[in-house]
Amino acid sequence: MDALVNKRIKKVLKGDQNAFAEIVELYQHQLYQICYRMLNNKHEAEDIAQEAFMRAYVNLHTFDQQRKFSTWLYRIATNLCIDRIRKKKPDYHLDAEVRGTEGLDMYSSIASDDQLPEEELMRMEVQERVQYEISRLPDKYRAAIVLKYIEELPLAEISEILDLPLGTVKTRIHRGREALRKQLSNL
């Protein structure tokens, strides 16, 4: 697989743009899936996945062919997803006190909208529910959980994609797992 990809990369670097289409073909589903699980929105997932391929194409000359291409590509995509999630967040601070209330901060008002009512959760299809629960995870844990349990990547590779030490990746997976367990305690 890697030899095959490196052959395509060499072609692209020589100016053959069509060889890049074959690379996109190979990785499109996995990359789109990561983006969709991270962003919980089909249009945004498509946009960011395309953006990731575009950046990979433009910066292909910086890719070290001794390494794994998918790791490099996923890293571009997860960084773009995390940037997008942060930009979407409103720029006020969550722990700022809400005006006109005493001791009420943004956490308390978010918590009430964030959690869907019980009956609605019960009506959800399993697939819908999985996506919903993943999307409720804090983005730090979400990336680790998606890469570990949906992409089923080894911890060492996740650590390279997220540019974090192995110990930190483990901690995030453990905390993400624990957060999901609590979210699903009524299941």
Place this chain on the structure above:
Amino acid sequence: MNTCPENIIQYMDDYLDGDINAADEAVLKAHLESCIDCRKQYHELTKTIAFVQSASHIQAPADFVQKTMQRLPKQSQRGGVQRWFRKNPILTAAALFCILMSAALFTNFNDDQQFAFTKQENLVVEGETVVVPEGQVVTGDITVRNGDIRVEGELRGDVTIVNGKYMASSGVITGEIEEIDRAFEWLWYQIKSGVKEAATIFSGSEDMEE
């Protein structure tokens, strides 16, 4: 669960990561047999993992490859002009110099719309026409701008007319006659006279009368 040893949670995480040694695994198993809370915790975690892993694999839209390829920058368009400028700094500087110079010259051309001529002895002016009167001798070169010249006497020198006419008459001119009408010729003349001026910088300059 508060009474459970701290390392049991650690072993559970290691076990779920698939990263545990046989001795720790034995300790964990023995503990799970005896502790209801930890067993519950363990079952909930494995259920959670199974739940997340039940997520079906999602496919990218059918036209994904095509759309992605359309978004790629065209190789030839990628900063072609800028790259040329960066590669040829001297040519870029020369081109910039030419542009600024010609702009300056054209500005001169537009500013110089007033009637003007070189002051020499014995010259007579009729309206916007410079006349060398009959029977008179004028020595030296004459430049007329935005006006005409008529020579009835004798002129010992060159005549240059910008935006004007040399009117044929019975006079005698010993030098050259040059008429400049269009902007381009004016530009050429400016460059030529610039060079000439530089060459004869010490031989004194002409007096112009506006």
